[in-house]
Amino acid sequence: MVRKQLSLERKQDAARLKNAWDKYKEEAKTKGRKVTQEDISEACGWNTQAAFSAYLNGRTPLNLDALIKLSNILEVNPYDISPELAKEINSVSSTSKSPDESQSISQMPSGRWVPVKSYSKMGMDGYFSDSGDGCDGFVPTLTAGQYAYAVKGTGDSMYPVIRSGWFLVCDPDLEPQITEFVEVQLKDGRRTIKEFIGVINGVLHVLAVNGNERLTFDMTDVERIVPVVEIIPPSRHRDEIPMMPIKQH
Structure with a gap:
């Protein structure tokens, strides 16, 4: 079966996710920790390391649920990984906003x-x-x-x-x-x-x-x-x- 090609947006999501992952690993390394793709998959509740690898390498298109989990664990704004999917997020823990938006309290979700x-x-x-x-x-x-x-x-x-x-x-x-x-x-x-x-x-x-x-x-x-x-x-x-x-x- 021929694998369906990812759209340009999903390919860009994968590239940004890989960049966030590389930064996360580097930060952990400076603190004397070693993190693996298996660690991230387990933290997301996925059965195998292959699940994270598939998103990371663009074999599987990123979806909203995966974006929320990964952005929380990698400690990044969902917008920095997928601006398109982030628009759908309505969560305090994964607030979607563009880099140009203010960081003030007035722009935090209602509650x-x-x-x-x-x-x-x-x-x-x-x-x-x-x-x-x-x-x-x-x-x-x-x-x-x-x-x-x-x-x-x-x-x-x-x-x-x-x-x-x-x-x-x-x-x-x-x-x-x-x-x-x-x-x-x-x-x-x-x-x-x-x-x-x-x-x-x-x-x-x-x-x-x-x-x-x-x-x-x-x-x-x-x-x-x-x-x-x-x-x-x-x-x-x-x-x-x-x-x-x-x-x-």
């Missing part, structure tokens, strides 16, 4: 500001606890409810899926969904961000965010399971709620 909980730093095991210091600034959200809050990811326990310094918006009003991230609150005061697998016979099953480890908790030890609804980059954090409303353009 509200949620407080960042002040927690002790996440350790290598991924656990953290409430430090009792109150609010540590605010981040914007499009979808979270009135009791939502954000947690700042620190350290490398969730790398490369979630980079250190990014914020996870948690909404206690929602029900956890299988394969989505949750904040597990334990009765001993510890908290951790994991991928929700399910509760079977009174036992909570979760997967480490980076996919390296599967864990279980007896539900008698669990205080609460709070869904993570959005992941926000550090550039959108503010010490105080701005006077300007959040608007979508």
Whole structure:
């Protein structure tokens, strides 16, 4: 079967994606880390390294879902990879805007500001606890409810899926969904961000965010399971709620 030729736009998307990937690898190298195409595929939830390679080398045309996942992981604006697809994105974590647009708060998506909980730093095991210091600034959200809050990811326990310094918006009003991230609150005061697998016979099953480890908790030890609804980059954090409303353009 003859492979269908990619359009010029999709070929350009592949070239820009490759450039973003090269920069991401170089940045990781300067920090003493080595990242592979397999790491990126796993972070995106794809079964094999070949999935990322196909987008990277232009064998498969980039689509909207892949663009959102890859731009979040590679920590770039979706517009910098695919200006055409980025116009369709309506997400805080992947805000589409051209390089000529202002970076002001007034151009952030419509929504509200949620407080960042002040927690002790996440350790290598991924656990953290409430430090009792109150609010540590605010981040914007499009979808979270009135009791939502954000947690700042620190350290490398969730790398490369979630980079250190990014914020996870948690909404206690929602029900956890299988394969989505949750904040597990334990009765001993510890908290951790994991991928929700399910509760079977009174036992909570979760997967480490980076996919390296599967864990279980007896539900008698669990205080609460709070869904993570959005992941926000550090550039959108503010010490105080701005006077300007959040608007979508």
